[in-house]
Amino acid sequence: MAAELNPFKIAQRQLKIATDALGYDDSVYEALSEPKRLLTVSLTVKMDDGTFKTFKGFRCQYNDVRGPCKGGIRYHPEETVDTVKALAAWMTWKCAVVDIPLGGGKGGIICNPKEMSEAEIERLSRAYIHEVAVIIGPNKDIPAPDVYTNPQIMAWMMDEFSIMTGYNVPGVITGKPIELGGSLGRGDATARGCVYTTREAAKEIALDLNGATVAIQGFGNAGQHAASLMHGLHNSKIVAISDSRGGVVNLDGLEPHDAIAHKKKTGRVAGLPGTEEITNQALLEMDVDVLFPAALENVITQENAGNIKAKIVAEAANGPTTPEADVIMHKNGIFVIPDFLCNAGGVTVSYFETVQNTYNYYWDESEVHEKLNKKMTDAFHTVLAAAKKHNVHLRTAAYMVAVKRVVEAMKLRGWI
Numbered sequence: 001m002a003a004e005l006n007p008f009k010i011a012q013r014q015l016k017i018a019t020d021a022l023g024y025d026d027s028v029y030e031a032l033s034e035p036k037r038l039l040t041v042s043l044t045v046k047m048d049d050g051t052f053k054t055f056k057g058f059r060c061q062y063n064d065v066r067g068p069c070k071g072g073i074r075y076h077p078e079e080t081v082d083t084v085k086a087l088a089a090w091m092t093w094k095c096a097v098v099d100i101p102l103g104g105g106k107g108g109i110i111c112n113p114k115e116m117s118e119a120e121i122e123r124l125s126r127a128y129i130h131e132v133a134v135i136i137g138p139n140k141d142i143p144a145p146d147v148y149t150n151p152q153i154m155a156w157m158m159d160e161f162s163i164m165t166g167y168n169v170p171g172v173i174t175g176k177p178i179e180l181g182g183s184l185g186r187g188d189a190t191a192r193g194c195v196y197t198t199r200e201a202a203k204e205i206a207l208d209l210n211g212a213t214v215a216i217q218g219f220g221n222a223g224q225h226a227a228s229l230m231h232g233l234h235n236s237k238i239v240a241i242s243d244s245r246g247g248v249v250n251l252d253g254l255e256p257h258d259a260i261a262h263k264k265k266t267g268r269v270a271g272l273p274g275t276e277e278i279t280n281q282a283l284l285e286m287d288v289d290v291l292f293p294a295a296l297e298n299v300i301t302q303e304n305a306g307n308i309k310a311k312i313v314a315e316a317a318n319g320p321t322t323p324e325a326d327v328i329m330h331k332n333g334i335f336v337i338p339d340f341l342c343n344a345g346g347v348t349v350s351y352f353e354t355v356q357n358t359y360n361y362y363w364d365e366s367e368v369h370e371k372l373n374k375k376m377t378d379a380f381h382t383v384l385a386a387a388k389k390h391n392v393h394l395r396t397a398a399y400m401v402a403v404k405r406v407v408e409a410m411k412l413r414g415w416i
Contacts, residue, residue: 005297005301007082007083007087007297007298007319008082008083008085008089009082010086010297010298010322011085011086011089011090011319012033014323014395014396015029015032015033015399015403016033017323018396018399018400018403019032021390021392021396021399022403022407024407027416028407028416031410031415031416032063032403032406032407035060035061035063035085035088035089036062036063037060037061037135038059038060038081039059039060039135040056040057040081041056041057041058041131041132042054042055042056042057042131043055043056043057043109043124043128044127045123045124045127046123047120048117048119048120055109055110056109056110057108057109057110057128057131057132058084058106058108058109059084059105059106059107059132059135059136059141059143060081060084060085060087060088060105060106060107061103061104061105061135061141062085062088062089062091062092062104062105062106063092063103063104063406064103064105064140064141065103065406065410065413065415066095066096066101066102066103066405066409067095067100067102068102068138068139068140068142069088069091069102069103069104069140069141069142070091070095070102070103070104070105070141070144070174070351071088071091071104071106071107071141071144071146071347072087072143072144072145072146072147072149072175073106073107073128073143073144073145073149073153073157074087074106074107074108074147074149075111075113075147075148075149075153076108076111076147076148077110077111077112078110079108079109079110083108083297084106084107084108085106086297086318086319087106087318087319088104088105088106089104090318090319090339091103091104091105091106091340091347092104092406093340093398093399093402093403093406094340094402095347095351096401096403097340097344097379097382097383097401097402097405098341098344098375099375099378099405100348100351100375101351102142102347102351105141105142105143106146107132107143108146109124109128111124113148114148122153125153125157125160126156126157126160128157129156129157129160130164133160133161136161136172137161137169137172138169138172138354138357142171142172142173142174142350142354143157143173143174144173144174144175144346144347144350145175147296150175151175151176151182152177154173154174154175154176154177154182155176155177155180157172157173158172158173158176158180158181161173170357171354171357171358174186174350174351174353174354175353176353181353181357183349183350183352183353183356183362183368184362184363184364184365184368185349185352185365185368185369185372186346186349186350186353186368188229189345189348189349189350189368189372190221190222190225190316190343190345190346191221191222191224191225191229191316191345192225192229192345192369193342193343193348193372194222194226194292194314194316194337194342194343195226195229195230195233195234196372196373196376196377196380197337197341197342197376197380198230198290198337198342199234200377200384201312201314201335201380202290202312204335205311205312205335207289207311207312209230209234209235209289209290210234210235210236211235212234212236212237212289212290213236213237213239213251213289213290214226214230214236214237214238214239214291214292215238215239215240215241215284215286215288215291215310216238216241216242216294216316217242217247217280217284217292217293217294217295217299218242218292218293218294218316218317219241219242219243219259219263219269219294220294220295222292222294222317222343222346223241223243223292223294223295224256224259224263226292226294226314226316227241227254227256227260228257228260230290231256237252237253238253238254238256238259239251239254239286239288240278240286240288241254241259241269241283242269242280242283242295243263243268243295244295245270246268246270246277246278246279247269247277247280248269248270248271248272248277248278249276249277249278249283250274250275250276254274254275258272258273259272280295280299281304284299284300284304284307284308285304285308285309286309286310288309289310289311289312290311290312290314291312291313291314292314292315293313293315293316293317293320293321294317295320296317296319296320297317297319297320298320298321298322299317299320299321300321300325300329301321301322301324301325302322302324302328305321305324305325305326305328305329305332306328306332308329308334311334312334312335312336312337313329313334313335313336313337314337314342315337315338315339315342315343316339316343317339319339321336321338321339321395326393326395335394336393336394337380337394338383338394338395338398340402341379341380341383341394341398344376344379345372345376348372348375348376349372352368352371352372382401383398384397386398386400386401
């Protein structure tokens with residue numbers, strides 16, 4: 001992996017910018033620049049054809065000074081340990097920036113779930129929990145869904161941990177089905193948080209979201225819900241969407257419901273009736289009001305940042321923008337809502353799920369939305385105020401808010 005696009009190196013560089021801006025010495029950066037714990041596991045699974053296949057998995061616990069670690073589990077053929085470490089770091093700052101009492105963790109398995117049966121995925125999921133059970137739990141580390149994982153996989157994982165423990169432990173994992181202690185409002189929480197912060201950003205730059213044009217790069221869970229919510233809540237016009245197999249555009253606007261149905265039926269957005277094809281790169285550079293990068297890391301770099309024309313870039317994905325691209329877009333007057341602020345809705349409602357599991361009392365969906373709206377709005381304006389006070393772009397401001405909270409907790413506990 002090229003050093004400049006190594007996600008963990010990028011996370012470290014972003015952290016260094018923030019610790020320098022806060023006036024901390026190198027010892028603070030060093031204390032925060034590496035994960036507290038990293039577990040690598042080998043998972044041998046019996047496949048449907050009777051053969052055995054071994055997969056490599058990871059669980060990273062980056063920092064737990066403010067509470068148990070929290071973070072998703074990815075199933076991806078190109079998963080790397082550095083990606084997991086970067087995502088765990090970003091989860092640390094994500095929990096801190098929205099001020100919830102959790103730390104940062106992340107997990108992953110190198111696999112291609114698109115080429116596996118449901119039974120094979122279940123056996124792999126249970127094997128993973130069997131190996132990482134020693135370091136997870138409601139008071140240690142609480143996993144959740146991420147790329148190519150879902151509530152059903154979380155249900156298998158919760159069940160496996162409960163079997164090993166000897167009693168039901170719903171709080172070991174979040175993003176579960178509602179029937180097993182999941183929270184209402186969790187399904188669209190990441191996108192809903194993105195839309196709430198986009199709403200506040202639009203107010204800041206006097207952009208009317210009614211009729212505003214929107215392009216979404218990545219039409220998975222977050223991208224689909226972002227399309228539906230922007231269209232449904234703000235009457236915004238979704239003009240382009242894409243996935244890993246390409247994209248489609250209609251400048252008169254797409255109907256999100258039709259696009260989602262087409263994606264579910266065909267497995268891709270290409271071929272959506274009434275649209276023309278567009279590449280992922282061309283979509284990123286469209287002249288739109290709002291751009292949602294909602295796929296994977298490093299899609300906006302110094303090579304294409306100067307071509308970004310959106311007024312607001314709302315980072316639904318983790319790590320879509322490199323530090324060099326940040327500087328370019330800030331200079332060009334683009335309002336970038338940084339990933340670990342913008343997409344923190346998912347972990348916030350996961351936190352709400354943990355609270356509900358602990359109390360064994362569950363909220364209705366309107367209460368979840370109300371609490372999420374307040375958390376995301378408060379966090380946005382805290383970061384915006386820091387950006388204005390220190391004359392920095394929003395990502396550095398978000399880091400400054402989050403890192404300061406983590407450092408203060410570490411000082412109080414005598415860790416530094």
